Amino acid sequence: xxxxxxxxxxxxxxxxxxxxxxxxxxxxxxxxxxxxxxxxxxxxxxxxxxxxxxxxxxxxxxxxxxxxxxxxxxxxxxxxxxxxxxxxxxxxxxxxxxxxxxxxxxxxxxxxxxxxxxxxxxxxxxxxxxxxxxxxxxxxxxxxxxxxxxxxxxxxxxxxxxxxxxxxxxxxxxxxxxxxxxxxxxxxxxxxxxxxxxxxxxxxxxxxxxxxxxxxxxxxxxxxxxxxxxxxxxxxxxxxxxxxxxxxxxxxxxxxxxxxxxxxxxxxxxxxxxxxxxxxxxxxxxxxxxxxxxxxxxxxxxxxxxxxxxxxxxxxxxxxxxxxxxxxxxxxxxxxxxxxxxxxxxxxxxxxxxxxxxxxxxxxxxxxxxxxxxxxxxxxxxxxxxxxxxxxxxxxxxxxxxxxxxxxxxxxxxxxxxxxxxxxxxxxxxxxxxxxxxxxxxxxxxxxxxxxxxxxxxxxxxxxxxxxxxxxxxxxxxxxxxxxxxxxxxxxxxxxxxxxxxxxxxxxxxxxxxxxxxxxxxxxxxxxxxxxxxxxxxxxxxxxxxxxxxxxxxxxxxxxxxxxxxxxxxxxxxxxxxxxxxxxxxx
Amino acid sequence: xxxxxxxxxxxxxxxxxxxxxxxxxxxxxxxxxxxxxxxxxxxxxxxxxxxxxxxxxxxxxxxxxxxxxxxxxxxxxxxxxxxxxxxxxxxxxxxxxxxxxxxxxxxxxxxxxxxxxxxxxxxxxxxxxxxxxxxxxxxxxxxxxxxxxxxxxxxxxxxxxxx
Numbered sequence: 001x002x003x004x005x006x007x008x009x010x011x012x013x014x015x016x017x018x019x020x021x022x023x024x025x026x027x028x029x030x031x032x033x034x035x036x037x038x039x040x041x042x043x044x045x046x047x048x049x050x051x052x053x054x055x056x057x058x059x060x061x062x063x064x065x066x067x068x069x070x071x072x073x074x075x076x077x078x079x080x081x082x083x084x085x086x087x088x089x090x091x092x093x094x095x096x097x098x099x100x101x102x103x104x105x106x107x108x109x110x111x112x113x114x115x116x117x118x119x120x121x122x123x124x125x126x127x128x129x130x131x132x133x134x135x136x137x138x139x140x141x142x143x144x145x146x147x148x149x150x151x152x153x154x155x156x157x158x159x160x161x162x163x164x165x166x167x168x169x170x171x172x173x174x175x176x177x178x179x180x181x182x183x184x185x186x187x188x189x190x191x192x193x194x195x196x197x198x199x200x201x202x203x204x205x206x207x208x209x210x211x212x213x214x215x216x217x218x219x220x221x222x223x224x225x226x227x228x229x230x231x232x233x234x235x236x237x238x239x240x241x242x243x244x245x246x247x248x249x250x251x252x253x254x255x256x257x258x259x260x261x262x263x264x265x266x267x268x269x270x271x272x273x274x275x276x277x278x279x280x281x282x283x284x285x286x287x288x289x290x291x292x293x294x295x296x297x298x299x300x301x302x303x304x305x306x307x308x309x310x311x312x313x314x315x316x317x318x319x320x321x322x323x324x325x326x327x328x329x330x331x332x333x334x335x336x337x338x339x340x341x342x343x344x345x346x347x348x349x350x351x352x353x354x355x356x357x358x359x360x361x362x363x364x365x366x367x368x369x370x371x372x373x374x375x376x377x378x379x380x381x382x383x384x385x386x387x388x389x390x391x392x393x394x395x396x397x398x399x400x401x402x403x404x405x406x407x408x409x410x411x412x413x414x415x416x417x418x419x420x421x422x423x424x425x426x427x428x429x430x431x432x433x434x435x436x437x438x439x440x441x442x443x444x445x446x447x448x449x450x451x452x453x454x455x456x457x458x459x460x461x462x463x464x465x466x467x468x469x470x471x472x473x474x475x476x477x478x479x480x481x482x483x484x485x486x487x488x489x490x491x492x493x494x495x496x497x498x499x500x501x502x503x504x505x506x507x508x509x510x511x512x513x514x515x516x517x518x519x520x521x522x523x524x525x526x527x528x529x530x531x532x533x534x535x536x537x538x539x540x541x542x543x544x545x546x547x548x549x550x551x552x553x554x555x556x557x558x559x560x561x562x563x564x565x566x567x568x569x570x571x572x573x574x575x576x577x578x579x580x581x582x583x584x585x586x587x
Numbered sequence: 588x589x590x591x592x593x594x595x596x597x598x599x600x601x602x603x604x605x606x607x608x609x610x611x612x613x614x615x616x617x618x619x620x621x622x623x624x625x626x627x628x629x630x631x632x633x634x635x636x637x638x639x640x641x642x643x644x645x646x647x648x649x650x651x652x653x654x655x656x657x658x659x660x661x662x663x664x665x666x667x668x669x670x671x672x673x674x675x676x677x678x679x680x681x682x683x684x685x686x687x688x689x690x691x692x693x694x695x696x697x698x699x700x701x702x703x704x705x706x707x708x709x710x711x712x713x714x715x716x717x718x719x720x721x722x723x724x725x726x727x728x729x730x731x732x733x734x735x736x737x738x739x740x741x742x743x744x745x746x747x748x749x750x
Contacts, residue, residue, distance in 0.1 A: 131601060132601075132604070135601075135604065135605060135608050136608055136612050139655070140655040140656075143600070143601075160655060192655075193658055193750060194596070194597055194655060194656055194657055194658040195655050317653070318649050318652070318653075319646065319649035319650050319652075319653050322642070322645065323646060
């Protein structure tokens with residue numbers, strides 16, 4: 001299968017089974033954790049795994065959670081996440097996790113068992129065409145048909161997963177292959193004539209970009225998940241500081257620029273801050289870094305393009321450039337390298353003064369709207385308040401995972417992330433149920449860290465079985481359940497766009513979450529009074545060794561504001577009644 | 588606009604379905620798609636005929652380049668090129684059709700490659716539009732069967748797509 005050249009690690013090779021080769025490959029890659037679930041097709045691999053002590057295997061309760069946990073481990077550490085699942089249903093259960101990682105460009109290697117080679121295509125027990133099923137949601141995938149191909153394939157899988165625009169890679173291995181014997185030779189390097197990501201940005205384009213930035217009257221820096229994944233935060237901060245330009249982050253990009261810094265104007269997009277969206281719409285020079293102008297970020301692309309501005313776009317993936325919005329200065333390359341080049345060129349410029357005083361006055365006027373203000377209540381818990389207090393109690397240093405819905409937006413709006421890789425959520429696919437397994441992945445990445453899973457009662461029930469995994473490994477995660485007894489975001493849209501017809505958005509028959517947590521040996525708490533929120537959070541985080549499930553009964557009618565409705569332009573936000581009353585003049 | 592895209596890809600199982608899957612997943616048109624191995628047995632060459640605005644074509648090229656198995660992509664419409672397609676047409680060869688089909692075949696520089704009691708099979712190569720023209724030119728009710736390979740394309744002169 002392999003036409004490229006490989007050099008062997010050493011000359012004294014050792015014969016072993018395919019299963020042992022798989023294990024040895026993972027150890028060669030210095031994998032620390034493999035999240036998985038055994039089954040028929042991977043029994044040889046599990047037997048080999050039993051006899052090694054290089055990496056630790058984490059037994060989840062559902063394969064979807066294995067992939068999510070590996071995904072979060074990768075997001076938190078920057079390393080490639082690894083999951084191991086069996087054939088058939090094990091493989092299909094993993095698909096949601098793989099698609100989630102694919103949409104957010106997370107480097108994963110997912111090893112799936114397959115029925116023995118002679119049984120492929122025979123509709124064998126637990127057979128599914130894994131390569132076929134995952135093709136649209138992986139960066140690449142492989143079906144290994146010979147034992148000698150296992151090592152070079154796994155080497156390639158790791159290489160492909162983590163280079164260029166990262167993404168998940170599936171390696172499907174038939175059971176008989178894992179019993180066959182071959183010499184173990186792990187290639188040192190990978191050379192693929194069909195795959196060579198561009199890393200260094202074009203110097204002419206970079207110089208042009210710096211000139212444009214220096215000439216800007218109304219500049220804006222907009223960064224996404226690519227900045228975080230490309231480890232370019234430090235370079236971006238240097239650039240933004242040197243220029244004194246405003247910075248906004250996408251949902252995926254939070255933490256890429258410190259949220260407590262005065263140049264940060266908040267998250268932009270459908271539920272972005274007023275100042276971020278207005279500045280994005282009205283800027284004259286836009287520097288986009290590792291972001292892709294997606295529908296949740298710029299709203300209606302026609303409306304966005306209706307305003308004239310010069311766009312500079314740095315991205316490692318050429319296909320992300322000029323996809324939804326025409327770009328004037330495309331720079332293909334690794335964000336860290338390109339930003340470092342920009343900082344250097346900027347330093348050599350003689351005239352570095354920018355004239356942005358009027359622009360900052362305008363931004364500060366927009367800030368005056370205080371679009372994230374909400375009405376505090378002393379009778380019912382406001383979900384925003386819980387997130388604000390969580391930020392205070394954890395000193396803004398926790399790993400925060402979320403599920404998908406209103407709570408996700410409140411987490412993104414009210415927890416101020418000062419560091420990259422601390423905010424872990426499913427931005428692209430929007431997968432409910434990621435929160436708890438994501439928290440597991442973060443806690444394995446950093447066992448002493450504070451890990452909070454902000455979730456809703458809908459989402460948490462989609463992978464609630466992982467409470468058992470958390471018990472098995474003693475993970476001291478804190479679940480912050482913002483329980484409004486509704487599928488909140490669905491309810492909000494039904495209120496706004498379907499005349500309050502709350503079709504199937506009420507979660508009836510909820511479990512007693514306190515008892516449920518306790519049944520796994522965790523601590524359960526229910527908080528119903530706003531006055532108890534802070535104390536309860538402090539109490540929970542003081543229990544450094546325990547998993548605490550905090551069930552906050554929150555305001556059922558609370559909505560997420562600001563909001564750019566579907567099909568609307570960025571500057572056509574709907575504000576909360578409170579912020580809306582402060583708005584003077586035009587939007 | 589109609590574009591002919593040529594690409595070289597690793598001759599591996601599943602490579603074709605990656606390309607076909609990309610087109611269907613992203614809603615791109617495929618007018619025709621042909622693929623076969625090249626003189627280098629590790630490489631396959633594919634010709635895809637598609638239509639789309641300039642923006643769509645740009646995305647198609649970028650997305651094709653992103654596929655791990657794809658080694659090189661060339662939009663033949665970026666320069667001078669030649670396009671050929673092979674068609675086999677089985678037509679009625681009874682009564683007046685007997686001479687008529689022979690004459691049309693000659694006009695279009697086709698060849699009759701099979702003669703049966705009541706039919707001819709005509710082989711015709713040319714650009715897609717030439718093959719279309721042949722179909723237009725003959726009596727539709729005389730056509731028993733057609734099979735077309737889809738277009739293959741190659742750049743003129745020094746325009747070479749090679750690894």
